[in-house]
Amino acid sequence: MNPRDPLSRVLYIDLEHRRFWTRDRRDLFERWLGGTGVAIQLLKEELPRDADPLSPKNVIVFAVGPLTATYPFGSKTVAMFKSPLTGNLGESHAGGRSATSIRLAGYGAIVIKGASDTPIYLVVDESGAYFRDASALWGITSTLTVGRILREATLGQGYRSIMRIGRAGERLVRYAAVMTETYRHFGRLGLGAVFGSKKLKAIVIRGGGSVPIYDKREYREVYKQVFELAVKSDLMKKYHDLGTPMNILPLNKIGALPTRNLTSARFEEAEKISGERIAEEKLGRRLACSNCPIACIHLAALKEPYPDEPYFYKTTFISYDYEPIYALGTMLGISDIDGLLKLLDVVEVYGLDAMSTGVCLAWATEAFQRGIITRRETIVELKWGDYENYIKAAVNIVDQPNEFYEVLAKGVEKASERYGGREFALSFGGNEMPGYHTGYGAHIGFLIGSRHSHLDCAGYSLDQKLKEPLPPRELVERLIEEESWRQILSSLVVCFFARGIYKPEMVVKALKTLGYDYDVDGLRDLGREIYEEKQRLKHELGFKPEALRPPERVLETESPHGTLKIEYFDEALKVYREMLSRIISQG
Amino acid sequence: MNPVKRLEIVDPERCVGCQLCMYACERRFGDAGFARSAILVRSVGGVERGFTVIVCRACQDPPCAKVCPTGALTPRDGGGVTLNPSKCIGCGFCVESCPIGAIFWNYEVNKPIICTYCGYCVEFCPHGVLRLGEVKGE
Numbered sequence: 001m002n003p004r005d006p007l008s009r010v011l012y013i014d015l016e017h018r019r020f021w022t023r024d025r026r027d028l029f030e031r032w033l034g035g036t037g038v039a040i041q042l043l044k045e046e047l048p049r050d051a052d053p054l055s056p057k058n059v060i061v062f063a064v065g066p067l068t069a070t071y072p073f074g075s076k077t078v079a080m081f082k083s084p085l086t087g088n089l090g091e092s093h094a095g096g097r098s099a100t101s102i103r104l105a106g107y108g109a110i111v112i113k114g115a116s117d118t119p120i121y122l123v124v125d126e127s128g129a130y131f132r133d134a135s136a137l138w139g140i141t142s143t144l145t146v147g148r149i150l151r152e153a154t155l156g157q158g159y160r161s162i163m164r165i166g167r168a169g170e171r172l173v174r175y176a177a178v179m180t181e182t183y184r185h186f187g188r189l190g191l192g193a194v195f196g197s198k199k200l201k202a203i204v205i206r207g208g209g210s211v212p213i214y215d216k217r218e219y220r221e222v223y224k225q226v227f228e229l230a231v232k233s234d235l236m237k238k239y240h241d242l243g244t245p246m247n248i249l250p251l252n253k254i255g256a257l258p259t260r261n262l263t264s265a266r267f268e269e270a271e272k273i274s275g276e277r278i279a280e281e282k283l284g285r286r287l288a289c290s291n292c293p294i295a296c297i298h299l300a301a302l303k304e305p306y307p308d309e310p311y312f313y314k315t316t317f318i319s320y321d322y323e324p325i326y327a328l329g330t331m332l333g334i335s336d337i338d339g340l341l342k343l344l345d346v347v348e349v350y351g352l353d354a355m356s357t358g359v360c361l362a363w364a365t366e367a368f369q370r371g372i373i374t375r376r377e378t379i380v381e382l383k384w385g386d387y388e389n390y391i392k393a394a395v396n397i398v399d400q401p402n403e404f405y406e407v408l409a410k411g412v413e414k415a416s417e418r419y420g421g422r423e424f425a426l427s428f429g430g431n432e433m434p435g436y437h438t439g440y441g442a443h444i445g446f447l448i449g450s451r452h453s454h455l456d457c458a459g460y461s462l463d464q465k466l467k468e469p470l471p472p473r474e475l476v477e478r479l480i481e482e483e484s485w486r487q488i489l490s491s492l493v494v495c496f497f498a499r500g501i502y503k504p505e506m507v508v509k510a511l512k513t514l515g516y517d518y519d520v521d522g523l524r525d526l527g528r529e530i531y532e533e534k535q536r537l538k539h540e541l542g543f544k545p546e547a548l549r550p551p552e553r554v555l556e557t558e559s560p561h562g563t564l565k566i567e568y569f570d571e572a573l574k575v576y577r578e579m580l581s582r583i584i585s586q587g
Numbered sequence: 588m589n590p591v592k593r594l595e596i597v598d599p600e601r602c603v604g605c606q607l608c609m610y611a612c613e614r615r616f617g618d619a620g621f622a623r624s625a626i627l628v629r630s631v632g633g634v635e636r637g638f639t640v641i642v643c644r645a646c647q648d649p650p651c652a653k654v655c656p657t658g659a660l661t662p663r664d665g666g667g668v669t670l671n672p673s674k675c676i677g678c679g680f681c682v683e684s685c686p687i688g689a690i691f692w693n694y695e696v697n698k699p700i701i702c703t704y705c706g707y708c709v710e711f712c713p714h715g716v717l718r719l720g721e722v723k724g725e
């Protein structure tokens with residue numbers, strides 16, 4: 001790497017003693033690139049393996065990489081921590097301005113340790129971290145308000161990032177999110193609760209500096225090539241025009257859109273909440289992460305009349321994406337656009353992860369219908385499509401007025417262990433299901449992916465490309481190969497949507513201008529090594545692959561590849577466990 | 588004589604806040620980031636309200652040149668200014684005099700950053716917000 005690149009500077013912050021220091025970790029960045037690759041190593045160094053995720057012993061790592069702020073799509077931050085939802089490795093990625101601010105403040109990673117005993121927020125800039133009192137911000141209902149206050153209270157308009165939690169994080173909902181720039185999230189696996197447990201309300205990162213480039217002339221050239229590929233690709237058009245919700249109709253058509261707690265994979269009213277429909281009726285603005293030409297972030301403008309005054313309206317901007325529409329729309333049988341948007345808004349305002357919240361509420365609705373739980377537990381009646389009550393229930397997950405909501409705030413697995421209904425609790429390795437019932441690739445991907453996320457290995461995309469399912473062994477190999485390559489993308493760190501542009505050859509070229517000497521094989525090997533390091537860390541954190549199994553519901557509801565067979569899962573999981581034990585014994 | 592160029596904001600409502608223009612401006616020097624960028628895109632009080640693009644508009648009678656005590660900033664024929672860095676003493680009067688806030692500061696050398704109306708950023712705005720226009724004589 002370029003010896004003048006500040007990427008290797010790591011900022012360590014100790015919340016307990018209110019101290020910070022920086023260290024040059026060229027050793028790690030030379031060996032593991034950045035992002036995921038480096039975050040794993042930092043977590044290995046800092047995290048006591050038996051740490052309770054909500055205790056001061058948990059550690060949060062934010063990491064960026066060589067392509068952050070230097071190349072288009074280098075816009076994502078990797079967060080790594082111990083997840084309070086699964087009890088194992090937590091990893092979540094977010095864009096906005098978080099990544100470029102960290103990089104342009106002159107850091108490659110930030111490590112946060114310990115806990116504060118009173119609410120605080122951090123301001124980070126090139127000179128280090130400032131500890132500021134957040135007592136006045138604690139308990140504010142809306143994350144949007146918190147953002148507004150911090151915007152006024154801190155400098156750096158245009159080149160800062162404001163990460164914050166909402167009430168869900170303060171109340172330790174195990175799937176609370178951290179929001180950044182209002183509409184982007186470290187959504188999954190409960191980083192918000194880890195912030196909450198550390199009494200860390202927000203982090204403002206100010207970064208207006210620059211990164212000296214190794215080969216300046218070539219850099220300008222390669223940048224231009226990437227840029228041109230991006231603006232000419234269909235990718236650009238697709239994600240810019242409709243964004244991820246463009247997937248609603250095609251997935252519904254093939255019968256892969258989980259609906260009403262996956263009692264069906266088709267939503268008869270999908271049309272009403274499709275990407276096309278929302279864009280036509282509500283689209284108010286498009287946004288981009290810093291450094292991204294596409295602008296896939298879509299905001300709906302919801303105009304609501306005030307009940308007490310005629311001709312007086314308020315307009316709320318609400319971001320929408322495929323996954324939240326699935327989790328809070330089709331999974332709950334909601335087809336009323338305004339109702340759906342209001343529910344999305346509440347989830348955003350309170351700082352919940354949309355996907356986990358939707359899956360938990362979908363399970364609760366089915367359990368309620370079957371009489372496993374009653375109004376005594378749910379307080380409000382849960383009925384498919386009744387968004388008003390779902391809004392109340394979502395708020396209850398945060399407020400936890402009774403034992404039921406306390407348990408539901410721990411995730412669908414815990415709730416179904418306590419109340420029953422495990423067969424229809426859509427949990428994979430303790431994480432709530434993403435919105436794809438495309439076939440074996442998707443579900444096995446959720447099970448074996450390191451984050452139990454559809455983004456780990458994109459099995460949903462493989463399913464849609466294949467006419468016939470692959471043999472289990474081949475499927476597992478393909479998924480792991482994809483996940484291994486994605487370790488490179490998330491170490492660079494580039495947005496996964498740009499994976500079609502950052503083919504191995506292009507990555508080699510881009511890295512060369514930054515002073516790295518890799519070839520395609522070398523990169524692929526590194527991807528596998530990072531994957532293996534991650535599996536070893538998961539193992540040390542107590543990961544039990546033998547406990548993995550698909551929820552029964554997945555085997556009942558027909559998928560585009562027909563009814564999925566448990567024998568196939570058993571075989572695939574066996575192959576996976578073999579691979580895993582080989583990796584672990586090599587460590 | 589070639590017509591004098593200046594940067595124009597076609598429609599800030601189309602701006603998505605990607606900041607590619609800011610990165611492009613820094614890339615004039617072959618580097619990445621914002622430290623020497625002469626253009627700033629920031630939200631209008633929260634991203635949901637949209638963005639404002641701040642860049643030198645090449646005034647006919649530039650106030651920055653008037654307050655420069657050393658003559659480092661001189662009016663350009665047709666509008667805008669040029670900076671002679673060797674004359675600049677880093678006082679920052681120009682920054683304060685610009686009512687639109689379009690003069691930024693290069694902390695490394697302690698001198699202002701002045702748009703050179705080169706149009707490099709325009710090539711990288713994917714959403715048609717920026718244009719290199721000609722200054723019309725008055």
Ligand code: SF4
Nearest residue numbers: 612702703705706708
């Ligand atoms: S015209 Fe040139 S100097 Fe001015 S903002 Fe654009 S890239 Fe920078």
Ligand code: SF4
Nearest residue numbers: 602603605606608712
């Ligand atoms: S490149 Fe264009 S769309 Fe992007 S921030 Fe600049 S003006 Fe806005």
